[in-house]
Amino acid sequence: MNVPRHAEQALPRWRRAVLKVGSSLLAANGGGLSTRYALGLAEFIAASHRAGREIVLVSSGAVAAGRALVRAQPEAAHGLAARQALAALGQTTVVALWQRFFDRPVAQVLLTHDDLRNRRRYLNARATLRELLALGALPVVNENDTVAVDELKLGDNDNLAAIVAALVDADLLLIASDIDGLYSANPRTHADAAPIDDVAAITPAILAMAGGAGSGVGTGGMHTKLEAATKAAAAGVETVLFNGTDADGLRLLAADRLRGTRFRAEGTRLHARKYWLRHAPSAGGRIRVDAGCARALAGGGASLLPGGIVGIDGDFARGDMVEIETLRDETWTRVARGISQYAASEVRRIAGRKSHEIEAALGYSYGETVVHRDDLVCLAPQGTAA
Numbered sequence: 001m002n003v004p005r006h007a008e009q010a011l012p013r014w015r016r017a018v019l020k021v022g023s024s025l026l027a028a029n030g031g032g033l034s035t036r037y038a039l040g041l042a043e044f045i046a047a048s049h050r051a052g053r054e055i056v057l058v059s060s061g062a063v064a065a066g067r068a069l070v071r072a073q074p075e076a077a078h079g080l081a082a083r084q085a086l087a088a089l090g091q092t093t094v095v096a097l098w099q100r101f102f103d104r105p106v107a108q109v110l111l112t113h114d115d116l117r118n119r120r121r122y123l124n125a126r127a128t129l130r131e132l133l134a135l136g137a138l139p140v141v142n143e144n145d146t147v148a149v150d151e152l153k154l155g156d157n158d159n160l161a162a163i164v165a166a167l168v169d170a171d172l173l174l175i176a177s178d179i180d181g182l183y184s185a186n187p188r189t190h191a192d193a194a195p196i197d198d199v200a201a202i203t204p205a206i207l208a209m210a211g212g213a214g215s216g217v218g219t220g221g222m223h224t225k226l227e228a229a230t231k232a233a234a235a236g237v238e239t240v241l242f243n244g245t246d247a248d249g250l251r252l253l254a255a256d257r258l259r260g261t262r263f264r265a266e267g268t269r270l271h272a273r274k275y276w277l278r279h280a281p282s283a284g285g286r287i288r289v290d291a292g293c294a295r296a297l298a299g300g301g302a303s304l305l306p307g308g309i310v311g312i313d314g315d316f317a318r319g320d321m322v323e324i325e326t327l328r329d330e331t332w333t334r335v336a337r338g339i340s341q342y343a344a345s346e347v348r349r350i351a352g353r354k355s356h357e358i359e360a361a362l363g364y365s366y367g368e369t370v371v372h373r374d375d376l377v378c379l380a381p382q383g384t385a386a
């Protein structure tokens with residue numbers, strides 16, 4: 001492959017990133033997992049940690065590792081159940097591979113699409129990942145291939161990484177592959193392919209550039225990377241695509257320089273989240289708050305605590321969108337909306353209490369806030385979005 005290289009450019013500023021590492025890097029020789037490229041990536045992660053940054057690693061490689069473990073039984077490698085068994089066999093190798101590079105603990109997080117569509121499990125996954133980062137651990141995420149059938153599947157780890165980036169509110173999605181970045185066509189089959197350094201928007205013309213996987217072990221090729229970048233952009237997260245086999249490129253990356261492709265976001269993360277919060281369908285439940293609480297919410301930056309709640313109306317589950325109302329001129333008036341950490345029956349039991357009393361009242365706690373400020377949007381007095 002003899003095509004021009006991407007130009008060097010500044011990496012967008014970031015503090016928390018999701019780094020996706022594909023099978024093409026971890027099982028580059030087509031066999032089991034190797035440290036050959038993982039080492040350079042681990043050095044980049046360690047340098048990021050030293051700089052006070054946080055990384056969630058989305059690592060593929062379970063199927064390739066499992067296949068190497070049962071090499072003597074090639075017939076075991078075909079069909080969906082066989083693939084799932086290979087992933088289960090190989091997943092311990094994936095986590096062990098990463099753990100050997102770090103003093104800090106490595107945590108295994110396996111997710112399916114279903115987990116992220118279900119509001120309760122979405123909140124649980126988010127809380128767990130945030131907690132792992134707060135503990136200084138390195139979360140290593142992969143698709144839960146054991147239970148992933150078509151309707152549950154995210155399909156590939158590029159898309160999973162984009163969803164995780166939105167889930168953990170990352171500043172940046174870093175996709176490491178076995179190629180420098182996006183080209184105008186697959187450079188393995190088109191000698192005249194030109195490097196694309198900066199993508200302002202993923203248009204049909206950009207999508208048409210993508211071909212399939214280059215290696216026998218990679219699954220998505222460029223197509224799923226563009227899908228992932230599209231998802232991340234809609235959530236206000238920029239994506240960069242770079243070559244994980246290029247040791248110099250990885251050192252550059254640690255110095256905030258990129259030789260690869262940068263995909264711009266559609267707006268800021270805050271804007272994307274607030275837009276979603278304003279427009280996401282509500283379950284029809286209402287939480288009623290006193291005037292002091294309503295003022296605190298309107299001031300911005302406050303979470304809804306149980307102490308300010310005076311009542312609820314309707315039913316909702318943990319993770320549902322709820323309307324937040326206060327009494328104005330003897331009418332319950334909507335002042336905000338957001339995602340409730342507690343179900344209606346639970347809010348009823350903790351309303352008016354102090355946050356530290358939640359555990360005693362319920363016997364468990366999902367945290368001190370009923371609606372966290374990150375999940376809350378205030379509305380203008382007349383009910384139009386502020």
Ligand SMILES: Nc1ncnc2c1ncn2[C@@H]1O[C@H](COP(=O)(O)OP(=O)(O)O)[C@@H](O)[C@H]1O
Binds near residue numbers: 023176182186217219
């Ligand atoms: N337009 C393109 N630009 C760059 N790479 C492309 C393009 N179209 C297809 N590819 C292929 O995508 C491959 C990377 O995807 P894949 O093999 O699935 O890797 P991973 O395991 O990292 O997800 C590259 O090796 C390349 O052959």
Ligand SMILES: N[C@@H](CCC(=O)OP(=O)(O)O)C(=O)O
Binds near residue numbers: 024063143
């Ligand atoms: N969950 C699978 C990975 C699927 C996948 O997306 O692979 P890749 O395209 O190499 O990132 C595994 O660990 O083998």
